Amino acid sequence: MTPLLEVNHVSKQFGNETKALSDVNFSVSEGEFVSIIGPSGAGKSTLLRCINRMIDASNGEIIFDNMNVMNLKKKELKMVRTKIGMIFQHYNLVNRLSVIENTLHGNLGKKSTIAGALGLYNQEEKEQAVKILSTLGLVEHIYKRADQLSGGQKQRVGIARALIQNPRMMLCDEPIASLDPNSAKVIMDHLRNISTTMGITVLVNLHQVDVALKYSDRVIGINHGQVVFNGTPKDITKDDIQRIYGSEAEDLIFDIGGIHAS
């Protein structure tokens, strides 16, 4: 099976000092659920944003769906972005607009300048938005303003906005970092479900090791901008955790012990 995403020798330098990523290599196959873990400042967000070029990588090669993302012109880049959904820690909705309008924003990438600016959506698109919102359990909130929702509901709107794009891949930057454990579980279950039933590739940055191990097909560990672990949750050892999180790993090692035991 050819990989959907290949990241080859990617580096990112901010200014002269900060090397956020150095020589990162990995690939992801179609439909895979991959978690990226690592301490704060390791470069997880930077890595995710290099993939859809919200940030331009300094060196290397990123191949998505047989296209070299880093060489794309403006127009082609927009095309590629329509195939990649993105989900954020702070949801990044337009707070003053309704749930359904926020969901329909996922279609803007396919619209002409005029249709996009005026927000013209056809009946089919609206019906699809409603359908997606129903599967995410948001039917009764469709016409509510986004700022009247709870965090977990907002994140589900974020997922709806990504799903309506009909994406090949989802990039999720700490989707549950601002949520309570129950809402976090709902979100992770939805993401896992999206990957399993719809065959969408999911790449998710996480701070919680236990969640990463529970939900993922594969875990990539990053420290100081370098990949220090790349394997299945089964294969991860205390030493790996130590390498990913460095010296502050004591508590986490306790966690992982608990998980493997259960």
Added chain:
Amino acid sequence: MQADFFAKKRRNSIGFFAILAAITVGAIIITEYDIVKGFESLPRAVTWALGNFYPTQESLVKLPDILSSLIETLLVSIAATSIGAVFALFFALMGSNTTRVNAFFGSISRAIATLFRNIDVAAWALILLFSFGQSSLTGYFALFFGSFGFLTRAFVETIDEVSGGSVEALRATGANYASIIFQSVIPSSVPQMLSWVLFMIETNIRSATLIGLLTGSGIGFTFNLYYKSLNYDIASLVVVTIIISILLIESISNYVRRVIL
């Protein structure tokens, strides 16, 4: 270490107040301003105002004239603010780090806005007197330039504060620039921008009165006319109508603000 920190802070504040006091005393000596005399003349000023400066029955004849020049002033202020807001929106979109097209245009438009903001409306009026002479055009452009500079700054801050996250999200969906502006930036920031525009209209109506004195137009000119010709009753009627209209405008804009925010 900690004791040092607080001692240093205290020294700094004492030094600051000492310098402030020195400047005040210096200014009083240089301008030969006599504090005692200044305060002594206050009661006399009040007595005079109470004795002469009030509207009378006869002055009401002039009310239609006064109202028409008041309305002229109001309309000029509103027009100058609205047009200023349109230009400000464009420059703010170019100048905001969230929505700018590129860094070059970003700094150019911020520089232009800073220039316009840092010249006071009264200074603009003086400058423009050379080009337009004493006419309401001078006042109009002075208010327009001042509003443009101030609103650009206010709009840039609004855009950066309100729409950073959703702009990123829409860029990630592949949306084009126009879609991002009209679907995310505008809906997020319109209420706050309108609030700034209303504030600017209120401020401009106040400044317009003073600028009218300089440019010989509008309500400021009317006041000057009657005041100089010793018609204090009519001049005071002008002041009363100005105060009433300012209060009216302020309550209208407060109402609008409550509804939109």
